[in-house]
Amino acid sequence: MIDIKNISYTYMEGTPFEKIALREINFSVKEGDFLAIAGHTGSGKSTLIQIIAGLIDLKIGAVEIDGENISTKTARRKIGIVFQYPEYQLFEETVEKDIAFGPKNFGLSEAEISARVDEAMKLVGLDADIKNSSPFELSGGQKRRVAIAGILALKPKYLILDEPTAGLDPRAKKNLLSEIKKLHRAGVTIIFVSHAMEDIAALANRVIVLAQGKILFEGAPRKLFSQTEILNRAGLMPPPVTQLMLELRRAGLNVSTEILTLDEAEREISRLK
């Protein structure tokens, strides 16, 4: 369980550039959750996940991981964080060395490191024969998987992913999302930062919407998408299929707009005929 207790955070406090990033944030993430955090650029999402991962020190509020403060080493090691465009952080000569970098720093044995590299590669759907390739020869989607595998090799109990599919083509995106879903099924608790509502709808059981550093909404994705006013205030859009249903309704068709997937849309429209 992750407890976020009454967090506020201000950048460059006491200077003319002072900017409040987060105000009085409270929520918790249970084991097995797939929590999405949504909000437009500047809403405070990135600050929040860095605080959860223990990368920013707090003056106000606290983050507890399984009851322990995030400032402790044991708490911090339970959290893995994958930043946006993580492939920019690849640096080693081979895929294997890159993934092994983290576990090596944890001081694990060679055998354990090698086992973890294999397992991490399998988890993200990377072929074992690219182990000795340079990460820079891979496609965009593969590079990103290598970067994610590097974090998974640390065996985090909680995994934070910051817009993991940004910039990927539709196929790579779909594949990566299904790997993330598998990770979740394998028992990893996921915190997923995104503004792609269709991804949130397909994956998350709970969503938190941030705007101007505050929590504007917390609940099931399905509940969120019918609340257009909240979405507008947060600068977000419902999934394309929900938008389409809203437009069909505006065009005079008597369809429900609480639709999140193409399957649901197909069934709903077929009902009309």
Added chain:
Amino acid sequence: MINVENLRHIYANGKVALDDINLEIGDGEFVAVIGTNGSGKSTLAKHFNALLKPTAGKVFVNGIDTADEENLWRVRENVGMVFQNPDNEIVAAIVEDDIAFGPENLGIEPAEIRRRVDLALDTVNMADYKKFSPSKLSGGQKQRIAIAGAVAMLTKIIVFDEPTAMLDPQGRREVLSTIKKLHAQGLTIILITHFMEEAAQADRVVVMEGGKILKIGTPREIFSDVREMKRLGLDVPVASELAARLKLPAGILTAAELAEAIKR
């Protein structure tokens, strides 16, 4: 006008990135280029303003051969580029200085620079922010400043290489509507994108795979073959996909068209 004739591009490591590309883009056209990562889209885009030169074949911009080193600046006076990450494109500490950077480098006189910067700011709807620091802007606003930089060069052709990939939905809308405005003003637009809803707004769509052009057609033609697009690892607008699932006639692109077809 851009003419691409039998273009081939082979990278230093021997990878054939583009293979026998033939394409003609007319004045005032809005062309979208789609394809999976590694299909050659960005490599093609970089040939339009001579960031890359053909290994074989030719690229002509308004009749100018891009392979000739002496033509470099003339090519770039004709074609502007906007990339994925606005943070990599913005150079100055104040918005209007950033937009003035290009014209200043051409040695244009101050009064003319002022006129162009104001025009560019108006075009992208950012006049209120001219004294701002770019670091204080949202992603969509930064990208519009990058576009204004191209507008201030008075180029007739602008190539956008995944300009919305890093933006949130609001930013994406802002940038796309700016692109459509530029097109309406008569500029030639080439848009590389992974978002099929954006490609659907273009006059023509070029589909690339493995360094080759697989198909060129109107969005309606391209997106009517849902199965083929999925096979290529691409997508189609939701309205097109739903229409296919509901066995409605092919060629539906928008919600309004879908609504009509359902009512019928």
